[in-house]
Amino acid sequence: MNSGPQKIGIVGSGVVGNVLAAHLGKAGHAVCVLDVDTAVVEAINDHGIRIEGILELDGRVEMAVDSVQQLAAFEPTLVVVCVKSTALERVTEDLADCGYDVPAVMSFQNGLDTEEVLARRFPLERVFRGVVNYAGAKAGPNAVRMTFFHPPNHVGSLEPESREAAEDIAALITGAGLPMERVDDIRNKVWRKAILNACLMPISVITRLSMNHIMGLPETRAIVVRLMKDFMAVARAEGHVYENDFVDNALKYLDGSGGHKASMLMDFEAGNPLEIDYLNGRIQEYADRHRIPCETNRLLLSMVQGQLRHRDLARNGEG
Numbered sequence: 001m002n003s004g005p006q007k008i009g010i011v012g013s014g015v016v017g018n019v020l021a022a023h024l025g026k027a028g029h030a031v032c033v034l035d036v037d038t039a040v041v042e043a044i045n046d047h048g049i050r051i052e053g054i055l056e057l058d059g060r061v062e063m064a065v066d067s068v069q070q071l072a073a074f075e076p077t078l079v080v081v082c083v084k085s086t087a088l089e090r091v092t093e094d095l096a097d098c099g100y101d102v103p104a105v106m107s108f109q110n111g112l113d114t115e116e117v118l119a120r121r122f123p124l125e126r127v128f129r130g131v132v133n134y135a136g137a138k139a140g141p142n143a144v145r146m147t148f149f150h151p152p153n154h155v156g157s158l159e160p161e162s163r164e165a166a167e168d169i170a171a172l173i174t175g176a177g178l179p180m181e182r183v184d185d186i187r188n189k190v191w192r193k194a195i196l197n198a199c200l201m202p203i204s205v206i207t208r209l210s211m212n213h214i215m216g217l218p219e220t221r222a223i224v225v226r227l228m229k230d231f232m233a234v235a236r237a238e239g240h241v242y243e244n245d246f247v248d249n250a251l252k253y254l255d256g257s258g259g260h261k262a263s264m265l266m267d268f269e270a271g272n273p274l275e276i277d278y279l280n281g282r283i284q285e286y287a288d289r290h291r292i293p294c295e296t297n298r299l300l301l302s303m304v305q306g307q308l309r310h311r312d313l314a315r316n317g318e319g
Helices: 015-026 038-047 068-074 085-096 114-119 160-175 186-207 211-216 218-237 246-255 263-270 280-289 295-315
Strands: 007-011 030-034 049-053 057-059 063-065 078-081 105-108 127-131 134-140 143-149 153-157 180-182
Touching (some): 007 015, 015 030, 015 057, 015 134, 015 143, 049 134, 063 068, 068 085, 085 114, 105 114, 114 127, 127 160, 134 263, 153 160, 160 180, 186 211, 186 218, 186 263, 186 280, 211 218, 211 246, 218 246, 218 280, 263 295, 280 295
Parallel strands (some): 007 030, 007 078, 030 063, 049 143, 153 180
Antiparallel strands (some): 049 057, 127 153, 134 143
């Protein structure tokens, strides 16, 4: 990857994808956004991408498309996958089978082990994992309202020989105004972020509370703390070591999450699949593997699965 303008493919135009695409486009890179929603594609092509909230930005992209074949014809040097983890398997298969030899692909999404899904279809030296440290909510088909950003974002390679390429990705995104650092142990950062998400997401679905209310009420905050301590024990069993004041710092981080609904709650209310399997479900798998009790998480998982079953039965007129 040279130091000049790049051709970047962004798969998914949710909060993560749109914020990244707008910044890269504003910085002069050629960006192609892929989304299956034709209304979103038309809005981005007609009006660009609008970022509001804690950051204000209008960004134009080269094009928005609704098929992997169109993205392949764009011939991006880097493809950044920003879809929900529930769509990752399908997206990975489509990218791998599209006929274009993707030079580099990065998972830039929530969840544990998403990079491993990519690695099943792409050479390890071309696969990268990013950790997102900003969030918000869609404010329209081509608009995002950012509610917080705790820089930097992080990126790492799956193979030591690709460290320089990961440095290039970090420099590219940092240069576009979204600070990113390359780290050697990217899974340590992935687990850190997964713990933060997994402490809030299932509670949001069960209680329907916004994130600041979850953190502000003593009863739900206590559940967050209990989950966090359990999840840290699982992370330690996986070889990830965190600072002694991790819990205190993590709670401060979550206290700044904002007054909007968690993304998992928004997906639940919209009738979409949930990323629970790549967060709490995946952590529970590791906990069971190491024989670590995570009974609070197991209970919340069952409750969310019950909520999903009731939602889907009601949608089909059976509830």
